[in-house]
Amino acid sequence: MSRLRGWDRLTLAAVPTAACCARTFTKCTLRWWEATDVMDDALLIISELVTNAVKATGPNTPDPTWSDVRAEHVLGVQLRVVDMNLYVEVWDRAGEIPTPKAPSADDEGGRGLLLVQSLTRRWGTFRPPAGGKIVWAELPLTKAPDLTPQTPPLPHRVPSEARAPEGKTKTQVETALMERVLEGLRRL
Numbered sequence: 314m315s316r317l318r319g320w321d322r323l324t325l326a327a328v329p330t331a332a333c334c335a336r337t338f339t340k341c342t343l344r345w346w347e348a349t350d351v352m353d354d355a356l357l358i359i360s361e362l363v364t365n366a367v368k369a370t371g372p373n374t375p376d377p378t379w380s381d382v383r384a385e386h387v388l389g390v391q392l393r394v395v396d397m398n399l400y401v402e403v404w405d406r407a408g409e410i411p412t413p414k415a416p417s418a419d420d421e422g423g424r425g426l427l428l429v430q431s432l433t434r435r436w437g438t439f440r441p442p443a444g445g446k447i448v449w450a451e452l453p454l455t456k457a458p459d460l461t462p463q464t465p466p467l468p469h470r471v472p473s474e475a476r477a478p479e480g481k482t483k484t485q486v487e488t489a490l491m492e493r494v495l496e497g498l499r500r501l
Contacts, residue, residue: 316395316396317393317394317395317494317497317498318394318395318396318457318458318460319346319393319394319458319460320391320392320393320394320494321338321342321391321392322389322390322391322392322487322490323335323338323389323390323391323469323471324387324388324389324390324477324483324486324487325363325387325388325389325390325471325475325476325477326371326382326386326387326388326474326475326476326477326478327366327367327369327370327371327372327382327386327387327388327405328367328371328372328377328382328386328474328475329367329371329376329377330472330474330475331363331366331367331371331388331475332359332360332363332364332367333475334471334472334475335359335360335363335390335403336356336359336360338390338392338469339355339356339359339390339392339401340352340356342392343355343392343399346394346458346459346460347458347459348394348399348454348458350454350455350456351399351452351453351454351455354432354433354452355392355399355401355452357428357432358401358428358429358432358433358450358452359390359401359403361425361426361428361429362401362403362425362429362448362450363388363390363403364425365403365405365411365425365426365448366388366403366404366405366407366448367388369405369407369409370385370386370387370388370405370406370407371386372386382478383478383480384478384479384480384481384482384483385406385480385481385482386478386482387406387477387478387480387482387483387485387486388403388404388405388477388486389403389404389405389486389487389489389490390402390403390404391403391404391447391490391493391494393493393494393497394454394458394460395497397453397454397457398434398451398452398453398454399451399452399453399454400449400450400451400452400497401449401450401452402439402447402448402449402450402490402493403447403448403449404441404445404446404447404486404489404490404493405445405446405448406444406445406482406485406486407445407446408445408446409446410438410446411426411438411448412426413426413427413430414426414427429450432450432452433450433451433452434451434452434453435450435451436448436449436450436451437449439493439496441488441489441490441492441493441496442492443485443488443489443492444485444489445485445486445489447489447490447493449493
């Protein structure tokens with residue numbers, strides 16, 4: 314029988330600095346869980362998935378200022394450990410399902426999902442009833458993480474430029490990520 318060992322999530326504004334915040338969150342969480350065996354791959358994956366979510370749902374300005382960010386410019390990041398697998402999950406409100414591209418040697422982008430595909434056991438998308446989509450990736454762990462540390466973790470602190478704005482979409486991301494956890498529990 315499969316077992317959910319732990320999960321944590323973070324909600325961010327869909328701005329370019331979100332990728333850095335998501336990497337920091339991932340690094341701290343995996344260290345806390347003592348699951349550093351997949352750290353490098355998880356950091357690359359979270360960077361790619363968050364960057365795609367920012368492109369799909371962030372403000373359409375090259376260098377957005379805080380005044381450009383609206384209530385719908387939100388994304389969510391979630392890490393889950395089920396048995397000996399780490400799930401890296403990113404929610405955005407866009408409905409388009411991402412597909413790997415076949416970039417030419419001269420293309421400067423378009424390799425992100427190919428990288429995700431090569432680093433993971435499997436990856437895919439989930440359409441939560443709350444809306445939007447979750448792109449997820451599964452990484453096998455080489456040892457069981459320790460999810461019962463002796464001291465409590467620090468609260469999540471997000472820099473103001475990446476803090477998710479209040480509104481309906483922020484509530485939607487929390488609901489959608491929880492629906493992903495519930496869907497995983499149903500499959501256990």
